[in-house]
Amino acid sequence: MGTADLHIHSIYSYDATTTVRGILKQAADVGLNVIAITDHDEVRGSLEAQQLAPQYGVEVIPGVEVSTSDGHLVALFIKSQPPAGMTLNETLLHIGEQGGIAIAPHPFNNLPHSLSIEAVLGALTDERVKGFLKGIETHNMGTQNFDRVAQKLSIYLPLAKIASSDAHIYWAVGAGRTSFSGTTARELRMALETNTTVPIPYEGESSSKAVLSWVRRIMMRQFGYASDARSASTPVDTQQISNSTLIKIKNKNKRVNK
Ligand SMILES: [Zn+2]
Numbered sequence: 001m002g003t004a005d006l007h008i009h010s011i012y013s014y015d016a017t018t019t020v021r022g023i024l025k026q027a028a029d030v031g032l033n034v035i036a037i038t039d040h041d042e043v044r045g046s047l048e049a050q051q052l053a054p055q056y057g058v059e060v061i062p063g064v065e066v067s068t069s070d071g072h073l074v075a076l077f078i079k080s081q082p083p084a085g086m087t088l089n090e091t092l093l094h095i096g097e098q099g100g101i102a103i104a105p106h107p108f109n110n111l112p113h114s115l116s117i118e119a120v121l122g123a124l125t126d127e128r129v130k131g132f133l134k135g136i137e138t139h140n141m142g143t144q145n146f147d148r149v150a151q152k153l154s155i156y157l158p159l160a161k162i163a164s165s166d167a168h169i170y171w172a173v174g175a176g177r178t179s180f181s182g183t184t185a186r187e188l189r190m191a192l193e194t195n196t197t198v199p200i201p202y203e204g205e206s207s208s209k210a211v212l213s214w215v216r217r218i219m220m221r222q223f224g225y226a227s228d229a230r231s232a233s234t235p236v237d238t239q240q241i242s243n244s245t246l247i248k249i250k251n252k253n254k255r256v257n258k
């Protein structure tokens, strides 16, 4: 059996604090076979990770967390980035037509950006798109206090059950993972298609430690620091991420923190 963490954010997300190399190193250190970097409406971190992955012995699936008008959607095995702002079903069609599949992250909790049960049932009853929604997060480390509804309803849904970290800090990578038969991305996809995955939730205490850890790191990020493969708080390597992106990140953070 292999394990995968299919929902991880890198510094290509405005609200995350770990470089792509930092994520790959942590994924290797905690024994993950497969990961997906799923930044908010940004696929570059994921593509960068695919190129670097062989150095770390981890397999990377190209992915992104899309902001649909119905809530967040994790897209996997994509070739191009779905535009933000489309409905869930339009987004699923876009993902499916390029050979990808999708997972409903942190659903049914009435939090902003989460898909509702109505939206998911709407997708599962739409002939054009129902085959492209393959999984549901029954466990998300970041929303673990709100996951019970998803866990209960998932029993009745034809979707593979997924546990993810939704990591925005380096040590959370793999804190929430999904077990599957095999060790490769291809075998993982087969497990998703056949609804045979097993979620392995994060067992640590909820979230005050994670929130404080994130707050400290997101503040350090304002000054150009991120967790990378060498240390939990070394300066961002500008070879890895262009200055223009870093400046964009800083500006976004300023807006967020207002
Ligand atoms: Zn999300």
Ligand SMILES: [Zn+2]
Binding pocket: 007, 009, 065, 105, 166
């Ligand atoms: Zn996320």
